[in-house]
Amino acid sequence: MMSASLPPDSANPLINMKIYGHRWQEQYSLTSEEAAKSLASLGVNEVTLHNRLAPVGEQRFSRTGSIRQDQEFRQALHSIGIKTLEVLPVFFEPNYLSRYPDAAPLTADGTPAVIDDWYLGMCPTHPGRIAERAAMVDRLIETYEPDGIVLDWIRHPVFWERLTPSSPWPSDPPCCCTRCGGPTAPAERRCADITSAVDRLVGSRQRVSARDGVRHQTRIIANIVPFLHTPELTGQCLADLDEIVDGFSLMLYHQVLGREPLPWIEMVIAEALAQTSKPVSACLQVAPAYLGDSYRAEGRSPRISVEDHRASLLAVRRSGAHSLTLYHWEDYLAAEANNNLGLRWALADYRDSWQSTDTSPS
Numbered sequence: 001m002m003s004a005s006l007p008p009d010s011a012n013p014l015i016n017m018k019i020y021g022h023r024w025q026e027q028y029s030l031t032s033e034e035a036a037k038s039l040a041s042l043g044v045n046e047v048t049l050h051n052r053l054a055p056v057g058e059q060r061f062s063r064t065g066s067i068r069q070d071q072e073f074r075q076a077l078h079s080i081g082i083k084t085l086e087v088l089p090v091f092f093e094p095n096y097l098s099r100y101p102d103a104a105p106l107t108a109d110g111t112p113a114v115i116d117d118w119y120l121g122m123c124p125t126h127p128g129r130i131a132e133r134a135a136m137v138d139r140l141i142e143t144y145e146p147d148g149i150v151l152d153w154i155r156h157p158v159f160w161e162r163l164t165p166s167s168p169w170p171s172d173p174p175c176c177c178t179r180c181g182g183p184t185a186p187a188e189r190r191c192a193d194i195t196s197a198v199d200r201l202v203g204s205r206q207r208v209s210a211r212d213g214v215r216h217q218t219r220i221i222a223n224i225v226p227f228l229h230t231p232e233l234t235g236q237c238l239a240d241l242d243e244i245v246d247g248f249s250l251m252l253y254h255q256v257l258g259r260e261p262l263p264w265i266e267m268v269i270a271e272a273l274a275q276t277s278k279p280v281s282a283c284l285q286v287a288p289a290y291l292g293d294s295y296r297a298e299g300r301s302p303r304i305s306v307e308d309h310r311a312s313l314l315a316v317r318r319s320g321a322h323s324l325t326l327y328h329w330e331d332y333l334a335a336e337a338n339n340n341l342g343l344r345w346a347l348a349d350y351r352d353s354w355q356s357t358d359t360s361p362s
């Protein structure tokens with residue numbers, strides 16, 4: 001299938017903005033049309049959206065409003081040419097144990113994993129969950145007619161945001177239930193678990209196409225954590241997924257992981273590009289995160305300067321990544337509510353940089 005992504009040498013770069021939650025409505029009181037215009041003014045031509053049909057959860061993000069409101073926003077975005085990707089949380093859902101009491105991952109000694117702050121992973125071979133998520137691909141396409149679906153939390157359970165260089169790495173392997181091959185399952189087995197789940201979800205998209213008698217253009221994107229050299233940890237193997245998905249979104253959250261943006265961002269993008277021929281979107285973190293008391297020992301930087309952000313954008317520009325994704329829109333809304341336009345100008349300069357072939361640091 002041909003990629004719908006713009007080629008990396010395009011003078012009109014693809015810029016995707018993640019929109020998580022509905023604070024743009026609830027706090028900033030924007031209408032759907034105002035929100036779409038505000039995004040377009042940043043040069044955004046694609047968005048990644050949480051939705052009320054397959055919500056990420058009530059703990060962290062609001063669940064007020066209706067699917068009809070979701071649809072109105074999609075219509076406003078499409079009407080001015082902004083493409084939409086819907087997030088499908090696969091092996092994550094707050095409080096899921098009431099729906100899937102046997103889906104908690106098992107640790108190496110056979111006890112169920114326990115929640116860490118907001119995160120409790122899910123066994124990635126649970127047949128009921130995979131079947132339900134496959135049906136949800138169908139419903140997302142019917143309800144929102146998206147340009148793409150982003151498979152999020154599509155991995156073996158690991159709270160990867162905690163894996164800073166100064167934090168201990170998990171001593172237990174991911175889910176050790178018998179279905180997942182027990183505690184000694186090799187990396188290939190972990191990868192096969194995830195590849196198989198993705199294959200099932202992509203198959204659902206194709207069934208929708210066959211039934212409707214039209215070729216849906218819905219792309220399937222896998223959301224990838226930046227630990228490509230340790231697939232035994234996550235089960236995410238880009239080479240295995242290459243033939244199945246239409247692209248990857250690579251979460252390059254340098255401050256969360258306690259890394260300097262350079263050269264780390266370019267190194268991880270290079271690792272990804274070496275493993276796949278499919279489009280890779282480089283997802284940058286805009287504002288600092290994971291600074292609460294329970295994360296203090298991990299020693300993260302409390303800020304991301306505009307200069308750091310500009311350096312990260314330049315790294316993406318130089319890297320050969322096919323597109324840019326920004327996590328997330330609320331950070332731009334908050335900055336501009338404080339008359340801070342630094343992020344906006346940095347993004348404008350990134351767009352301008354595509355008009356020339358010179359990517360040397362200025």
Ligand SMILES: [Zn+2]
Pocket residue numbers: 105106123124125126175176177178179180
């Ligand atoms: Zn398992």
